[in-house]
Amino acid sequence: MLATRYDAFCFDLDGVVYVGDEPVRGAVESIARLRECDTPVRFVTNNSRSTREEIAARLRDLGFEASTDEVFTAASATAQYLQAEGVESAYVLAPEGFKTEIRRVGIAVTDAPADAVVVGLDRTVTYDDIAQAARQILDHDARFVAANEDGSYPTPRGLEPGTGALVAAIRATVGRDPVVVGKPHATLFEQALSGLSGQIAMVGDSPDADIAGARAAGIDGILVTAHARETADGPAPDETITDLRALFE
Structure with a gap:
């Protein structure tokens, strides 16, 4: 067994x-x-959309016993990676949960030229967002960091595009591979x-x-x-x- x-x-x-x-x-x-x-x-x-606390709460709502200390996410791991690398500012393509994880380690989330471009799963991303991310990398030599490269993830409707789909668009534009944390x-x-x-x-x-x-x-x-x-x-x-x-x- x-x-x-x-x-x-x-x-x-x-x-x-x-x-x-x-x-x-x-x-x-x-x-x-x-x-x-x-x-x-x-x-x-x-997961690069939510904080660890939000995921633990979701698990409890679904009937699981779960504490924040038992949850490990690509978002929180990426935030810790950025902190260890001395990154002070980041342009982030991701929902607020991921941005919260980044801010809590002392890194500023900004639309201005930043030390790093960080990519998570963002269902609201636009062409202009991808273009700005590419410009940050090409024009300001920002680091290119991805929470993961999952091409898809399961939903009740079936598989849908994952973080890797956004990463692929930026990679195709800048001709560089990201550091992947998850x-x-x-x-x-x-x-x-x-x-x-x-x-x-x-x-x-x-x-x-x-x-x-x-x-x-x-x-x-x-x-x-x-x-x-x-x-x-x-x-x-x-x-x-x-x-x-x-x-x-």
Whole structure:
């Protein structure tokens, strides 16, 4: 039984724990059972729209036990990366939650020439926003930083464009690759795994983000197929399950 094979679990959110405003079937009960066994749980997401507090509150509203300290996001990881790199100002293509994470580490969010252009998932972005981001990079040598490069994410309507779609537009304009902080890269995983020990598994629906990130972090990867994103990229998972109920089978 997978639930007893591992000492801790990291869970992706979209497509694994919930889709839209509904929990995935069996997710609430399965994570509650892990907690009854005193198994540490972390929520590790490429979400670049919300603060950690907002995500923890959303999880609780859906019936999950969750604290802010258990939530690790691409937004908060990117903010910490920028702080460590000495960035003082940023032009941000992302919703207010991401901007809040950046401001709380002392970085100014501005439309003026900035030290960095930071890209998250922004559903309201316009052509002019992308053009301004490109000008910041080309004319002012701003750093190009992305929370993640997810090409899509699951919604109740099906897959929709992710942060990677915006990143691709800017990359095509400036001819440069961004520094990417979220899954599958190391920064987010290093933060999430801090304080955990023993055998750990990352449970996600994206081979090229969750499973590849697990490999890079030196932990096992479990692919959930109920809402999995089809991709030709990414390593094979250590285990494949339909949903979280299979952790106890």
